[in-house]
Amino acid sequence: MKKVVLYVRVSSKEQKEEGFSIPAQKKLLWDYAKANNFKIVKEFEDDETAKVEGRTGFGQMIKYLNKNEKVNTVLVEKTDRLYRNFKDYVTIDDLGVTVFLVKENEEIGKDASSHQKFMHGIKVLMAKNYIDNLSEEVKKGNGQKASSGIYPGGSPPFGYKTERRDGKSIIIIDEDNKGLPIKIFEWYATGLYSLQDMVNKLKESGLLIQANIPSHSRVTKMDKSSIQRMLRNPIYYGDFIWSGKLYSGIHEPLISKELWDKVQETLDRFENKKMIKKYNTLKFAFKGLMKCGECGRNITAMRKIKPSGREYVYYACTKHNTNCSQSPVTESVLDRQVEKMLEGLKLPQRAIDYVTDGLKQSLELKRSTEGKTKELLSEEKLRLEGSLDTLYEDRLNGVISKNYYITKSTEYENRIKGLGRKLEKYDQANVDYYKAGVDILELCKKASFLYQKATCEEKQRLLNHLLLNSTLMDKVLTVTYKKPFDLVYQRVSRAREAKTELAARSVWRGGRDLNLH
Numbered sequence: 220m221k222k223v224v225l226y227v228r229v230s231s232k233e234q235k236e237e238g239f240s241i242p243a244q245k246k247l248l249w250d251y252a253k254a255n256n257f258k259i260v261k262e263f264e265d266d267e268t269a270k271v272e273g274r275t276g277f278g279q280m281i282k283y284l285n286k287n288e289k290v291n292t293v294l295v296e297k298t299d300r301l302y303r304n305f306k307d308y309v310t311i312d313d314l315g316v317t318v319f320l321v322k323e324n325e326e327i328g329k330d331a332s333s334h335q336k337f338m339h340g341i342k343v344l345m346a347k348n349y350i351d352n353l354s355e356e357v358k359k360g361n362g363q364k365a366s367s368g369i370y371p372g373g374s375p376p377f378g379y380k381t382e383r384r385d386g387k388s389i390i391i392i393d394e395d396n397k398g399l400p401i402k403i404f405e406w407y408a409t410g411l412y413s414l415q416d417m418v419n420k421l422k423e424s425g426l427l428i429q430a431n432i433p434s435h436s437r438v439t440k441m442d443k444s445s446i447q448r449m450l451r452n453p454i455y456y457g458d459f460i461w462s463g464k465l466y467s468g469i470h471e472p473l474i475s476k477e478l479w480d481k482v483q484e485t486l487d488r489f490e491n492k493k494m495i496k497k498y499n500t501l502k503f504a505f506k507g508l509m510k511c512g513e514c515g516r517n518i519t520a521m522r523k524i525k526p527s528g529r530e531y532v533y534y535a536c537t538k539h540n541t542n543c544s545q546s547p548v549t550e551s552v553l554d555r556q557v558e559k560m561l562e563g564l565k566l567p568q569r570a571i572d573y574v575t576d577g578l579k580q581s582l583e584l585k586r587s588t589e590g591k592t593k594e595l596l597s598e599e600k601l602r603l604e605g606s607l608d609t610l611y612e613d614r615l616n617g618v619i620s621k622n623y624y625i626t627k628s629t630e631y632e633n634r635i636k637g638l639g640r641k642l643e644k645y646d647q648a649n650v651d652y653y654k655a656g657v658d659i660l661e662l663c664k665k666a667s668f669l670y671q672k673a674t675c676e677e678k679q680r681l682l683n684h685l686l687l688n689s690t691l692m693d694k695v696l697t698v699t700y701k702k703p704f705d706l707v708y709q710r711v712s713r714a715r716e717a718k719t720e721l722a723a724r725s726v727w728r729g730g731r732d733l734n735l736h
Contacts, residue, residue: 220258223292223319225249226280228265228300241266248294251321260290277307284314291315297322298342305702308343312702333710340703341659365461368469372461376400376454378473390470397473399426400449404474407450408481413489414443421446450482503532504678505553511536512692514543521547534691548694556696557682561667563708564685564700566660593642600638607631663707 227244241264252259263280284290293311295301297320302308311318317328327339361371370390375381378400380393403421406412412420421441449455456479457472458465503520511518516537524530535547607628614624662669670681689698700708 220256221292222260222290223252223257223294224261224263224280224283224290225252225259225294226263226276226301227296228276230303244296244300247296247321251319252294257292257294259294281310281314284316292317292319294319294321296320298339302343305343308340308702333706333713337703337706337710340706343702361461365459365464365466368467370454370459370461370468370470372459376452377449378455379470392471392473400455401473402426403446403449404455404478404482407446407485408478410485410488414446417446418443447486450486453479455479503534504550504675504682505534506679508679508682508686509534509689509691509696511543511545512690512697513545514538514541516541516543518691520550536691545692546694548691552694553691553696557698558667558670560696560698561670561685563711564663564666564704566663566707566711567714596638596642600635600642603631603635603638607635659703660707663704 225245225248227241227248229241229244245262249259251257261280261283263276263283265276280293284293291314293301293316295318301311301318301320315329317326317330319326323342325335325339327335331339364371364387369387375390378393378397379390381388382391383389402424403417406420407417418441453459453465454468454470455473456476457468457470459468460466503522505518506520509518510516514536518534519537520532520534522530522532532550533547534550534553536543536545538545610619610624610627610631613619614621619627666681666685670678673681685700685704686698687701689696691697699705
């Protein structure tokens with residue numbers, strides 16, 4: 220009996236309510252294991268609706284599989300339940316385990332065909348794109364909350380707590396813990412204490428022991444960085460920062476704006492006394508993309524101007540504490556190598572047509588697995604529309620009051636609009652799923668041409684998108700493509716090798732026939 224592990228995940232409250240719950244996923248996987256004579260030796264799960272950072276279950280599963288080499292199979296509902304990004308994909312791929320994607324009827328492992336692996340890589344990219352599309356609405360909602368003065372973050376800063384009012388989550392002053400941040404601002408504003416002095420003063424004061432600090436709060440450490448973050452946070456005087464913008468909050472401030480300004484002056488005064496490191500902000504196409512193939516050190520970029528006034532860029536090993544023998548190489552040499560390498564991504568049209576058909580099949584499968592969810596959403600929308608009609612009739616007949624009608628009709632209309640937006644998102648995400656796949660193939664086809672025409676900054680973005688772990692040795696750049704572009708490169712290389720072999724055989728046969736005459 221084959222030993223396997225089971226992994227389940229939900230990432231939103233909506234998924235819990237729409238048939239993707241942890242118990243529903245487990246039942247599906249246990250039934251599959253039983254039908255296929257698999258023995259589930261360990262279960263791992265991640266409920267990302269909980270206020271916990273990271274993916275505890277995923278990390279535990281990776282550790283378990285590393286320690287138990289005889290267990291080399293993972294059961295999961297479908298692609299987007301296992302991977303959130305390409306890092307997860309690479310982690311699983313490096314383990315060399317076999318993954319059974321039950322709903323997709325797919326088995327991905329070392330014995331899978333190159334086409335399966337290629338399509339699987341595309342699906343992972345699509346899953347990430349799909350997640351991004353669905354998360355856009357959440358970002359919009361948080362942006363609207365911020366614009367109305369409501370702090371949209373998760374756990375509020377220390378000294379505040381969350382409370383539900385009129386169906387909205389807002390922050391209010393935490394009466395049990397407000398004294399600690401107030402004291403920290405007042406002490407630091409005197410200018411008599413450095414951040415380290417503040418750490419020591421807090422320990423001596425006993426305020427940390429008296430405070431009712433939640434176990435998940437970063438304030439439990441109360442080191443220099445924790446204090447500095449608190450002192451720089453405008454939320455304490457009534458504003459807050461969200462997505463890099465400053466908003467005026469409707470919450471009650473803990474300190475005055477005058478006190479906060481005084482603290483900022485004191486912080487700036489201390490920081491200006493320190494050495495400020497100036498970073499190189501010049502743009503280089505290959506910056507941060509390569510390591511030395513001889514010693515493993517970073518490759519640094521330099522811009523030089525010849526006596527003639529001509530400017531050129533070269534790359535060289537940092538050679539820090541090593542006897543590395545590598546000599547510098549100019550950017551123009553690397554440019555020519557990259558242009559040639561990117562030609563290796565150009566799929567023949569027949570292969571593009573083949574993969575496009577595969578994407579269409581994958582999209583149809585994806586649509587079928589989402590059919591139940593959309594059906595449930597549509598049924599709920601129809602039910603609410605019926606309730607709204609009944610409510611209107613009750614109002615006309617005088618069964619309910621005007622105020623009650625306004626309150627309930629507004630509630631129903633908002634819920635109906637919300638369900639309509641969800642249905643639209645599913646439809647749009649399906650369109651984007653296929654479009655993104657075609658875009659990947661289109662990028663592979665045009666990568667070399669785009670690189671030749673690109674600016675320095677555009678080259679850097681393109682290379683960061685395509686490559687990782689590249690090395691420079693004896694002025695030769697060796698690249699590794701990111702997934703799924705590595706699979707495209709492998710497929711093109713094999714096709715060209717096969718074509719070359721076929722041509723060689725044809726020449727040999729022709730020569731043999733010639734000799735016979």
